[in-house]
Amino acid sequence: MQTDVLIIGSGIAGLAFAIKLATHKPEASITLVTKADQFESNTKYAQGGIAAVMDNVYSSFESHITDTLKAGKGFSNVQTVRMVVEKAPERLQELIAWGTPFDRTADGNWDFGLEGGHSVARILHHKDQTGLALEKALLQQLKRFDNIQFETEIFATELLMHNKRCHGARFLDKQDQAISIRATITYLATGGSGQVFSKTTNPLIATGDGLAMASRAGAKIEHMGFYQFHPTALLTENNPVFLITEALRGFGAHLINHKGARFVMKQHPKGELATRDVISEAIFKELEENAQENVWLDCRHLNKQKLQTHFPNIIAQCKNQGIDVFTEPIPVTPAAHYQCGGIKVNLEGKTSLEGLYANGECASTGLHGANRLASNSLLEAVVFAHEAALSVADELNQPNPFSVFAESKKDFHLNASTPLLKINHLKTSLRHLMYRFYLNKSLELPLVSIGAEIETLFAEIKKLSLYQRPSKPLFELQNMAETAKLIIHDTLYE
Structure with a gap:
């Protein structure tokens, strides 16, 4: 199979790029593949929302930039941070035009949420299921384009490389039969790798596939030691665990220990509104010192009606586990949540390998540094999808670099399948x-x-x-x- 552009991954990074590129290049053939179904991605599970300065009055660009750089602990790329923050409003208006139902207040203004590390409330959201709302809106938009072919349940195994250029990828279909898709441009949007850890908020598909393929092909990888743990995952034996969004702490929920006492203030003056790395480390220390398995998130003092309006999914999920958030605290523990490092890319999403782009959690754009600021990841994906689409559209206008080469063949039939x-x-x-x-x-x-x-x-x-x-x-x-x-x-x- 051959296509102009091969997109691997169907979260916001892949879908937004496909829509933008199809708009700019309606004559280009675009093939989007995913290892699961259309809906399954890390995007689907994003609860909090998208951080953006929508008025530049109450929340300025400079304050969003400063908050992001503080969270990144000096490892963020200032140029990347400024580009993402300043281009956010236009990208958000596109998402709204595409049908994303961000919540508004009774008077019609944006219902901005507050999360840890943010100096002001600037999070656009759809209740506590923003990612699912985004996924639905983007998939609906995708139907408008005849030049996008969407293939599901195809698993990418290896990048096709020749003369240090990527020419597509190899895959396994549902019957474990090997197939190849050759492409002028390959775009990795394969998500994160939380399944590397025993406790993670990531879905079962998050096994680092795109990152590993790029690494084996020789792409530059950076900042992999910066793995962000979300401090408040519901304590269960499930994999993945259910994430309790930090918007709930922004709403006023308290973290308490086995004695019922708040403890994060000992580590940071912002307490429950400190950044995720600070709170996760505070919880780990509390668990170690007191030989406990978990701490608790306490919502009992909050307004019941407002809590139900803003966090219906969290309340329902806790109820399924036998927890009534109105009368008892929620048992929580840190879980692997977000891969801050990844495949190194420039401001257009280009990797160090010719013909290969990356975006989303598998990529390292320079935005997050050592620690991602809450609700900056969906924003990063949509901004870089736009920049990459412009760059790829320009590349497709150039003479076709596609070369004919013989793929190496492996005999897979000599050995039995692993149990x-x-x-x-x-x-x-x-x-x-x-x-x-x-x-x-x-x-x-x-x-x-x-x-x-x-x-x-x-x-x-x-x-x-x-x-x-x-x-x-x-x-x-x-x-x-x-x-x-x-x-x-x-x-x-x-």
Whole structure:
């Protein structure tokens, strides 16, 4: 199969790019593929919203820039931060025009939310399910374009490289049959890698696939040691765990320990409205000092009617777990939430490899630095989707660099398929070790012994990969291991 532009991933980064590019280049063939169904992505689970300065009076560009740089702890790219913040209003107006139903107050003004790290309320949202509302609006817009072909349940395994240029990717279909899609431009929007950890808010598909493929192909990767944990995930045995948006803390909820006392103020004067890294570390310290499994998020003092209006999904999810948020606190614990680093890209979304772009959580644009400011990720995706679409449209106007080359063939029929039970056991072991690794890192405890255990596990996974027939579960395991290596190496040696 051949196409002008191949998009891998169907979250906001992939969908917004497809819409923008199809608008600019209606004659271009665009193929969008995803490993699950159309709806399944990290975008779908985003609760809080999108940070944006919509009036530049109450909340100025400069204050949003300052808040972002503070959260990033000096590792953000100032030029990137300024571009994203200043281009946010125009991109948000497009999302509104595309049918995204952001909430308004009774008098018709935007119902801005407040989240940790923000100096003022500037979060546009749709109740506590903003990501789902965005996904629906974008998928509806996608139907307008005849030049976009959408393929589901196709799993990307490897980038097609020739003369240091990307020419598409290889995939496995539902029957684990290998297929190739060649493209002039390949655009990775494959999301994050939270499934590398035993506790994560990310869906099961978030196994670092695009990041791992790009790394194996030789793309520059950066800042993988900066993995953001969300401080308030509902304590359950589920994978993924259910995220309790920090908009609830912005609304006035308190974090309390086993004695019923607030404790975050000991770590930061902003208390529950400090940035996610500060609060996660405060919780980890509280759990370690008191040998507890979780802390609690207390909403009992909040207005019941307003709480029901703003957070209906959270209330319903807690009720399903037997928790009445109006009469008892919610048990919460930190969980892996957002990959701040990733495939290094420039201001147009270009990677270090010719013909390859990346956007969204798999990319490192320079916006987040060491710690993502709440509700900046959806904003980043839509701004960079626009910039990348302009750049790709220009590239497609140039002489076609597509070259004919022979793909290397691998004999996949000599070895038996790996038992799923074995793969799942290795995944579970990796997840638990990586969560311990991050916990020790947060508490400034020794990491060498855990690192050695993980290296032994890597060796076992590599051996398995060499002698077994490829399958989607096996490739996911390989990608998780590759991502874990990048996180450990960046943490210990960079």
